[in-house]
Amino acid sequence: MNAVRQSDASAIPALRTLAWAGFLLGFGMGGFFDGILLHQVLQWHHLLSLVPGEPFRDIKVQILADGLFxxxxxxxxxxxxxxxxxxxxxxxxxxxxxxxxxxxxxxVWNIVDAVLFHWVLRIHHIRLDVNPLLWDLLWFVVFGLAFVALTWWLNRGEGPVGGGKSAAALVLAVLVGGPVAALPPRDTDTVMVFFKPGTTPNQVFAGIEAVDGRILWAAPTGDVWALDVRDKAKTALLYRHGAFLVSNSALALGCVKWTSAKL
Known part of the structure; x- marks a missing residue:
């Protein structure tokens, strides 16, 4: 890189560390961008959307996989x-x-995602319902190759760019982008309720009645429910009736919508 070649030899280790910092932050932001936009906002796919087998139709498996991602x-x-x-x-x-x-x-994140996850492992595509290959190629070019080309263009230039505030901008992007993945959608009354193993149907329905909830969806196993609860202050009552997790995160709700559409 020109920036490295023009620097004093003693500064090369620090610049190498800086380059790794930028790469990792960019890679992580690529994952945040994918997870927030495609998994949660547009809800076009989830990490294991195309993995065959009945266990992968379980909403808990999908939530766990996206959560680990x-x-x-x-x-x-x-x-x-x-x-x-x-x-x-x-x-x-x-x-x-x-x-x-x-x-x-x-x-690199978007290239790896396209090549490894879309075409080699085939665990998901950008869009599952409309021209999967076209959308995969479009994403690969626009967010993969184009950003690698941007790297080449930046490396050809000389002098500072961004007014010397690139580090602050990257930190801000990561600190904002990361937590957004856990934020609930605005103006939603839907909550996901996970009940402990052994919770009886009577306990479940008593909990739903206690919060004046309306059933939107339930897993075949009976331990995961999507409820419409207008008064969020009441959701704590579900813990008295066998729930071990009550969530209205975008990740959980996106999985509900995707799974419900598949059933």
Missing amino acids: HVLMYLIAAIGLWKLWKARRAAATGDRLLLASAAFGFG
């Missing part, structure tokens, strides 16, 4: 933030290198 992205982003902190002095003058590395990481 987000945890992995959080971990990668956290390592990126740690490396950025270690290279904070280099970041003051190496913002072009940092941005190029972040763009490369973002592009």
Whole structure:
């Protein structure tokens, strides 16, 4: 990279750390972008959408898989933030290198996602219902190859870019993008209720009655329910009737919508 070649040899280790920080932050943001936009907002797919077998039709498996995916992205982003902190002095003058590395990481995530998950393992596509290959290729080009090309363009330039504020912008993007994955949708009355093993039907229905809930969906096993509850203050009552988790996160609700459509 030009930024590295023009630097004093003693600064190369710090710049290498900075490059890794940018790559990991970009990679993590690629995962956040995928998870938030495609899993939750558009609800076009989930991580294991096309994995065959009855266990993978279980909403709990889908929620667990998407949850573990987000945890992995959080971990990668956290390592990126740690490396950025270690290279904070280099970041003051190496913002072009940092941005190029972040763009490369973002592009690499989308290339890996397309090649490995869409075409090799075939566990999901960008869209499952309309022209899967076309959408996979479009995503691969726009968010994969285009960002790798952006990396090349940034590396060809010289001098600072972004007014020396690239590090702050990346940190802000990660700190905002990560938590968004756990936020509930606005203006929703739907909650997901997970009941403990051994909870009787009488306990379940007593809990639903206690919160004045309306049943939207239930798993065949009877231990996961989607309820319409207008008064959220009442949801704590469900724990008295055998629930061990009550959630209105976008991740859980997106899985409900996707699973319900498949049944």
